Amino acid sequence: MxxxxxxxxxxxxxxxxxxxxxxxxxxxxxxxxxxxxxxxxxxxxxxxxxxxxxxxxxxxxxxxxxxxxxxxxxxxxxxxxxxxxxxxxxxxxxxxxxxxxxxxxxxxxxxxxxxxMKPLLGDSGIRVITSSIRRLPVDVLNPAVKSLNYLNSILAKIQANYAGVHEAFLLDSEGYVAEGTGDNIFVVKNGVIKTPPLSSSVLKGITRDVVTDLAKDMGYSILEERLTLHELYVADELFITGTAAELVPVIEIDGRVINNGNIGEITKSLKEEFYKIRKVVGTKVYD
The missing domain is CATH 3.30.470.10 (Aminotransferase class 4, branched-chain amino acid transferase, N-terminal domain)
Known part of the structure; x- marks a missing residue:
């Protein structure tokens, strides 16, 4: 190599x-x-x-x-x-x-x-916990800077490993949902998709933007607003997005099972559309 x-x-x-x-x-x-x-x-x-x-x-x-x-x-x-x-x-x-x-x-x-590259997380859904580690507030280190200092995420990932789950979610300094160790969070309730705003110490993910645009094009209502853990616990569907993760459904958070452990229809449809565009949107390597 x-x-x-x-x-x-x-x-x-x-x-x-x-x-x-x-x-x-x-x-x-x-x-x-x-x-x-x-x-x-x-x-x-x-x-x-x-x-x-x-x-x-x-x-x-x-x-x-x-x-x-x-x-x-x-x-x-x-x-x-x-x-x-x-x-x-x-x-x-x-x-x-x-x-x-x-x-x-x-x-x-x-x-x-x-x-x-091999898939990092399974298509069948993942289990997550909420980490005790908080995302750094924007006035300390703005998450828009994709820096080499990932100790914040690493400590949360260690907690996920100890808990025997795939991923850990972090809250911001005010207790609202921020993001995963390397991925953005989306919640679905009553047909409406929500994701935390950038002001909640969230990276403006490339895949986050793609999925947001896809959702709008497909006619879904999608909002950026502060989310509490309660909203994740009672969600109809829950999924994460990221460059490595792509779009992965979450079927359990802190012991609360989402959608009876099944992948929701909105999550499925977004994942299918993402798979359609990922090979055509970008820069060709070979002629």
């Missing part, structure tokens, strides 16, 4: 970064997770736009234009001859000293990994 690292492709075994890289020392950097479906990179331009927004927010200068970055991603998939893959595109502050001053890091580190 070949990995793009600072201007060239290297073997996986040779893809190494310095122990002085501030991405390692301080989690100072940004990333995007991107999917490839049958040789089409799903929503590549949107992912690149979000990457550059994250970079601007933390004053991290990317040494490539957006067009050059798109080509790096395409070339990484192509050189590995992949058709269905998961891409991890990372920009760190780069090599500096042991202090945290970013001005001591003259050049960012850029790397891109593409690996064959």
């Amino acid at each position: 070949k990995i793009y690292l600072n201007g060239k492709f290297v073997d996986k075994e040779d893809a190494k970064v310095s122990v002085y890289d501030h991405g390692l020392l301080y989690g100072d950097g940004i990333f995007e997770g991107i999917r490839v479906y049958d040789g089409v990179i799903f929503k590549l331009k949107e992912h690149i736009d979000r990457l550059y927004d994250s970079a601007k927010s933390i004053i991290l200068k990317i040494p490539h234009s957006k067009e050059e970055m798109e080509k790096i991603v395409v070339d990484t998939v192509k050189i590995n001859n992949l058709r269905d893959a998961y891409i991890r595109l990372v920009i760190t502050r780069g090599i500096g000293d042991l202090g945290l001053d970013p001005e001591k890091c003259p050049e960012p580190t850029v790397f891109c990994i593409a690996e064959p």
